[in-house]
Amino acid sequence: MDKRRISLVLNHRPTELWVDPRASLSEVLRGEASLTSVKHGCNVGECGACTVLINGETFNACIYLAIWADGKEVLTVEGLSDEEGNISDIQQAFIDEGAIQCGFCTPGFIISSLPVLERDEVPSRDEIRRQIAGNFCRCTGYEKIVTAIQKTARARHGG
Amino acid sequence: MYDFSAVYIPESLEQALRMKHDHPQARILAGGSDILIQVREGRLAGIEVISIQALDELRGVTLEDDGTVLIRPLTSFSHVSSDPVIRRCVPVLGEAVDQVGGPQIRNIGTIGGNICNGVTSADSAATLKALDAELEISSVGGTRRLPYAEFNLGAGKVDLKADEILTGIRIPRDSWENTFGHYIKYSQRRAMDIATLGCSANVRLSKNKRKIERFRLAFGVAAPVPIRAFSAEAVANGSLISSELIENIAQAALKDVNPRSSWRASKEFRQHLIAELTRRATRAAIEKAGGTL
Numbered sequence: 249m250d251k252r253r254i255s256l257v258l259n260h261r262p263t264e265l266w267v268d269p270r271a272s273l274s275e276v277l278r279g280e281a282s283l284t285s286v287k288h289g290c291n292v293g294e295c296g297a298c299t300v301l302i303n304g305e306t307f308n309a310c311i312y313l314a315i316w317a318d319g320k321e322v323l324t325v326e327g328l329s330d331e332e333g334n335i336s337d338i339q340q341a342f343i344d345e346g347a348i349q350c351g352f353c354t355p356g357f358i359i360s361s362l363p364v365l366e367r368d369e370v371p372s373r374d375e376i377r378r379q380i381a382g383n384f385c386r387c388t389g390y391e392k393i394v395t396a397i398q399k400t401a402r403a404r405h406g407g
Numbered sequence: 408m409y410d411f412s413a414v415y416i417p418e419s420l421e422q423a424l425r426m427k428h429d430h431p432q433a434r435i436l437a438g439g440s441d442i443l444i445q446v447r448e449g450r451l452a453g454i455e456v457i458s459i460q461a462l463d464e465l466r467g468v469t470l471e472d473d474g475t476v477l478i479r480p481l482t483s484f485s486h487v488s489s490d491p492v493i494r495r496c497v498p499v500l501g502e503a504v505d506q507v508g509g510p511q512i513r514n515i516g517t518i519g520g521n522i523c524n525g526v527t528s529a530d531s532a533a534t535l536k537a538l539d540a541e542l543e544i545s546s547v548g549g550t551r552r553l554p555y556a557e558f559n560l561g562a563g564k565v566d567l568k569a570d571e572i573l574t575g576i577r578i579p580r581d582s583w584e585n586t587f588g589h590y591i592k593y594s595q596r597r598a599m600d601i602a603t604l605g606c607s608a609n610v611r612l613s614k615n616k617r618k619i620e621r622f623r624l625a626f627g628v629a630a631p632v633p634i635r636a637f638s639a640e641a642v643a644n645g646s647l648i649s650s651e652l653i654e655n656i657a658q659a660a661l662k663d664v665n666p667r668s669s670w671r672a673s674k675e676f677r678q679h680l681i682a683e684l685t686r687r688a689t690r691a692a693i694e695k696a697g698g699t700l
């Protein structure tokens with residue numbers, strides 16, 4: 249099928265890509281864009297391993313056509329590091345709290361936590377659980393993930 | 408790669424209607440959270456699609472001059488529930504769609520897709536039925552209005568002709584004004600699960616709050632399509648609020664339904680849920696309206 253050109257801001261950088269209209273955003277991000285933090289788990293919107301932030305909202309990139317990203321701002325975990333490649337507070341918190349075991353689900357959870365971290369109050373554990381309800385982890389039992397997110401929120405709000 | 412045989416990408420609603428006219432076999436692709444899954448599973452492999460995702464003119468909620476709440480079909484669940492007009496006029500609808508899937512699904516899933524798939528478990532369906540929503544359906548030939556009550560023709564089948572697109576969902580002023588609703592989704596998990604049963608009730612009370620002036624009740628998964636419970640409504644309309652009335656409404660609701668057994672739940676358990684969720688949703692709606700029991 250003829251490829252179409254899309255223009256997007258990908259991890260803060262204006263980017264142009266030629267994409268097949270049948271391609272999912274996750275295929276294009278992992279392929280042409282080499283952003284392999286975006287995982288292919290279920291490929292049908294159930295597990296959240298492919299979660300990316302688009303214009304500030306979380307989406308499963310496996311059920312999002314790449315052509316839909318035209319004109320959008322897309323963020324993956326690669327876009328969270330600073331210019332020297334230092335990882336962000338939320339990534340460090342996942343490491344510190346032992347919220348990572350095999351790590352397959354981690355990028356998705358980190359992206360899903362971003363909207364609650366943007367709020368100007370520390371979310372309750374239940375609010376965090378609701379925000380990550382579309383992400384599955386088969387290793388950690390979730391508790392440490394919730395703790396890592398809440399700890400980051402606390403640190404950001406100076407408490 | 409999704410197995411599509413053609414992808415049409417209109418840049419305006421007008422163009423989309425033209426494409427639907429020229430390619431009646433092509434499916435409308437809105438948020439894709441039903442279609443893309445079925446293409447992956449192979450059930451819809453090889454289809455042609457018309458992607459309307461980029462048509463912002465089909466997004467958003469407005470309050471019309473005559474007080475009608477107009478919801479454009481591409482509005483995502485999360486935008487329905489956070490919308491100020493929805494919160495003010497029909498909060499029950501926002502609460503209902505806030506129970507869909509998880510955050511990612513609520514960000515991509517559209518309210519139009521939710522009712523056009525014709526599925527009985529669709530979380531917006533019972534509430535839109537209970538609010539007497541009216542649909543705006545367009546084709547190159549023009550636009551027609553259809554009560555949502557008449558839209559579902561059978562499981563997975565809706566009254567959309569091959570060249571038509573849903574372009575609006577309307578909730579008239581009389582339907583939401585002084586009206587308070589409550590939706591309960593019963594599912595095995597609190598997130599990422601579809602309803603075993605959905606129940607939406609709304610009431611308008613008399614001035615002294617002791618009598619029910621108007622009662623509307625609808626269910627998802629209580630029949631092959633989302634349905635209204637008219638005998639239960641007839642019991643409630645004009646009646647004084649009492650515990651006995653709640654019980655009579657719940658018993659009457661059982662006459663309106665036709666639940667089935669599925670792997671999720673037996674027919675008997677669904678009947679139990681129908682009576683119990685009717686009691687709870689009715690009580691909650693009365694309480695929201697300022698009535699007491």
Ligand SMILES: Cc1cc2nc3c(=O)[nH]c(=O)nc-3n(C[C@H](O)[C@H](O)[C@H](O)COP(=O)(O)OP(=O)(O)OC[C@H]3O[C@@H](n4cnc5c(N)ncnc54)[C@H](O)[C@@H]3O)c2cc1C
Nearest residue numbers: 437438439440441442507508516517520521523529530573
């Ligand atoms: C993981 C997961 C969890 C889910 N959980 C829930 C849940 O809890 N509750 C629930 O109700 N649903 C749930 N769903 C189903 C789905 O998200 C919803 O039904 C959603 O509303 C579908 O809308 P869409 O725009 O994404 O779908 P699409 O696949 O784009 O469209 C759905 C159908 O409607 C048609 N259509 C869409 N828009 C129009 C239009 N404007 N005019 C004419 N036809 C149109 C399409 O042709 C298609 O047949 C879930 C789905 C997934 C993948």
Ligand code: FES
Nearest residue numbers: 289290291296310
């Ligand atoms: S891989 Fe996208 S949700 Fe599972």
Ligand code: FES
Nearest residue numbers: 349350385386387
């Ligand atoms: S750490 Fe292994 S799936 Fe979450």
